[in-house]
Amino acid sequence: MAIDVKKVSKTYIRKEENFTVLNNVDLHIEDGEFVCFLGPSGCGKTTLLRIIAGLEKADDGEVYDRGELVTGPSKERGFIFQQYSLFPWLNVLDNVMFGLKLNNKSSKAENLATAEEYLKKVGLSEFKYNYPHELSGGMKQRAAIIRSLVNHPPILLMDEPFSAVDMLNRHNLQDNLITLWKKINSTILFVTHDIDEAIYLADKIVIMDKNPGRIQEIVEVPFERPRQRESEEILKFQDKIEGKLAQWEL
Amino acid sequence: MDINKKLLPIILPAFLIIVWYILTDAFYIIPAYILPGPINVFSACWTLFASGKIMMHTTSTLIKVFLGIIIASVVAIPLGIILGWSETLDRLTSLIISILRPIPPISWIPFAILWFGIGLSSSVFVIFIGCVFSVLVYTIDGVKRTDKVLIEAAQTLGAKNWDILIKIVLPSALPYIVSGLKVGVSIALMCTVSAEMIASSKGLGYMILTASQLFQPGTVVVGMVIIGIIGILFDYIFRKAQDKIFW
Numbered sequence: 001m002a003i004d005v006k007k008v009s010k011t012y013i014r015k016e017e018n019f020t021v022l023n024n025v026d027l028h029i030e031d032g033e034f035v036c037f038l039g040p041s042g043c044g045k046t047t048l049l050r051i052i053a054g055l056e057k058a059d060d061g062e063v064y065d066r067g068e069l070v071t072g073p074s075k076e077r078g079f080i081f082q083q084y085s086l087f088p089w090l091n092v093l094d095n096v097m098f099g100l101k102l103n104n105k106s107s108k109a110e111n112l113a114t115a116e117e118y119l120k121k122v123g124l125s126e127f128k129y130n131y132p133h134e135l136s137g138g139m140k141q142r143a144a145i146i147r148s149l150v151n152h153p154p155i156l157l158m159d160e161p162f163s164a165v166d167m168l169n170r171h172n173l174q175d176n177l178i179t180l181w182k183k184i185n186s187t188i189l190f191v192t193h194d195i196d197e198a199i200y201l202a203d204k205i206v207i208m209d210k211n212p213g214r215i216q217e218i219v220e221v222p223f224e225r226p227r228q229r230e231s232e233e234i235l236k237f238q239d240k241i242e243g244k245l246a247q248w249e250l
Numbered sequence: 251m252d253i254n255k256k257l258l259p260i261i262l263p264a265f266l267i268i269v270w271y272i273l274t275d276a277f278y279i280i281p282a283y284i285l286p287g288p289i290n291v292f293s294a295c296w297t298l299f300a301s302g303k304i305m306m307h308t309t310s311t312l313i314k315v316f317l318g319i320i321i322a323s324v325v326a327i328p329l330g331i332i333l334g335w336s337e338t339l340d341r342l343t344s345l346i347i348s349i350l351r352p353i354p355p356i357s358w359i360p361f362a363i364l365w366f367g368i369g370l371s372s373s374v375f376v377i378f379i380g381c382v383f384s385v386l387v388y389t390i391d392g393v394k395r396t397d398k399v400l401i402e403a404a405q406t407l408g409a410k411n412w413d414i415l416i417k418i419v420l421p422s423a424l425p426y427i428v429s430g431l432k433v434g435v436s437i438a439l440m441c442t443v444s445a446e447m448i449a450s451s452k453g454l455g456y457m458i459l460t461a462s463q464l465f466q467p468g469t470v471v472v473g474m475v476i477i478g479i480i481g482i483l484f485d486y487i488f489r490k491a492q493d494k495i496f497w
Contacts, residue, residue, distance in 0.1 A: 055402050075408030085403040089421045089495075098417075099407035144403075151407060 001066070002155060002187040003029040003052060008061035009213070010047055021047045022058070023213035027206070029187060036198035037191045038245070039208030045191045046082075046159050052189065053079045053157050065155060075099060078148030078186075080158040084140045086132040092143050093119070093128040099151040118146040122176055138162075138169035142176065149184060156181075158190045162197070171229070174200055178225065195241055199234060200227055207244050217244060286467040291475075294468030303457070308476055310452040314370065314445075315438050315480075318377025322434060326382045327427060330389025331419060340390065347383065355380035355441045363449050373445040373453070380441035381434030388430025392423030425495050432488040439481055 005027040012019045021044035029035055037045040050056040052063050054073040063070040065077060073079070086095050093115055100111040119125045122142040132140055141161050148156060162170045174197065181188055192198050198205045202221050209216035219241065228234055267288060273279045274287030282290060298304040333340045358379050359372075366372035396419050404418045446455025454473045461469035 053406060055405070073402065073405035075406065077406065079402070079406035081399050081403060083399050085399045087400060087403075087418070087421070089424070098404070102408045102413055102417075148407065157406075 001028060001064075002031045002033070003027070003189070004064040004067075005048070005052065006062050006064070008048070008051060008058045008063065010044070010051065010056070010059050020212045022051070023211075024061070025213065025215060027215065029189065032185055032187055034181060034188045034201060034203045035190065035206060036202035036204070037189065037206045037208065038193070038195065038198045038241070040193050043208040043210075044213045045206075045208050049157050049159050049189060049191050052155075053077050055079070075103065075151045076153055077155040077157055078151060078153035080141070080144055080148060080156070080161040082160040082163055084132065084137070084164075085144055086135075086140055086147070088132050091129050091131050092124060092135070095132070095143055096128075096147045096150060098147060103151070114150050118150055121180065122146055136169075138165045138173055141165060141173060145177065145180070149180060149186075152184065152186075154186055156186045156188045158188065160191055160193065163192070163194070170197070177201070195238055195245070196229070199223075199238060199241065200229060205241065207241070219244070283465075283467070286471060290468040291471045294466065295472045298469065298472060304472070304476070307452060307454050307457040307473075308480075310450075311442055311446065311454045311477075312480065314373045314377055314442050314453065315435070317370075317374045318438050318442070319381055319431065319435060321374065322378050322382040322385055322438075323431065325378075326385035326430075327389055330386045330427075331393055331415060331423070333386075334390040334393025334423070335415065335419065347386065351383040351387065355437070356444045359445060359448050362445070368449050368451065370450075370452075372449040373442060376445040376449070377438045377441045380437045381431075384433040384437060385427065385430040388426045388433070389423060392426025392430075393419055395426070396422045425492065428488060428492055428495055432485070432492075435484045435488070436481065439477060439484070443477060 005025055008022055008025045009020070010022040012021060025048060027048075037049065039045050047056065051058050052065075052070065054063075054070045054077065065074075070077075086092075087098065090098065093112075096115040096119060097111050100106065100114060106114070116125065116128070119128055122145070124139060124143060124146075127135060127139065132143075135143065141164075145161070162173050165173060177188075178201065190198075190201060199221060205219045205221060207216045207219065208214070221237070223234065223237075270285075271288050274282065274285055275289045286294075295304070333343055355376050358376055362372035362375045366375055400418055400422060401414055404414050409417065442453065443455035443458070446453035447459040450456050454477055458470050458473040461467075461473065
């Protein structure tokens, strides 16, 4: 068992009003799974991801990462943010090596080799001496993903990482991510509000409930990889998921 | 077009020098005891150069400015990082800082003389007071403006508190720190001259004051121009540094 969420609750106070974002959530995620959290903004999916990461504290309940209680952020759980999060004062190569240098386990030459290898995998070798402001949105997210992956995190948490990228680039990034994921065997938890994205990427889709802060249903995605983007089966499945989400429209 | 851009800033000063020359040395419209003419100033400049006095006073002023800024940076940058990082410490000290900050550095001169006597250290103290607060306040501001996402990104990459302070907060506050230094240096330059007029026996401020007492208006103008040039140089250096740092 990779991640175990036990009775997690979280309430925000905004303008003296209570907003329950998570209400007694239980969730189990197996090793090596690719799980998408689907729901519109404000349904608590990002908060749940941040609590799993240790970036936020739950009011109640606990999160266990492979049996250990999560008390704060750790390099065991990589996190890809929706906003661009590369360090603007470092070039791409130094950004990617940030974690390697911190953990100081390997020599400088080894770090460099690892970073170069990952840069090549996502097609950023040519841009390793460029600074983040010189990159496109898609390139920034690619660099942020490998910056996390060079640490070999057993868990990778991704919070709508491709939402700011145009569609063509988003498809490329999704394919890139699947290829990387197969090589590294991490467990990926991926938050999105895009049904197509969830169906293309996930083994399982966690659908958040309208009743605030609950999980409505967990749906298995029955398609083999590499997946089609627009086959009849997929469209049917898409309708099914949309039906489950229809309650949100009310 | 390009020549125009480069010439444009020089036109006005050149015109003013010509007007100055016409009013004074050429037609004696304004008597020399009210405003010395350019010839008077250049000859004063020449004498000061020949005797080596100008170099001595300029170096003395520059050394004080540098020492003042360096000590202020050594105190204000680490302190600013700590205060910007810890909300409790920031609240604890904010009232004191906002009370001390607007006090003109020159009003510290009596204490400077009491504590350090006449000479280098009392001037340096006044310069320190003059720029420490701007560097401190800018550093605190820069630290507070650190993008939270960058801190969280570093945490999920394995960074602990100390790494975050050194590798994230410091570089992200650096542009603000440089702005603070830039403001600090211009204040420091003003303080130096005032401090030297009272609590020193060397430096451009001292040179200006003694020249005015000995009725040498040419020397006074030379001192003023040199201070202006030092100001431009510092401004240039910091602008270059900012170009490199602002990403």
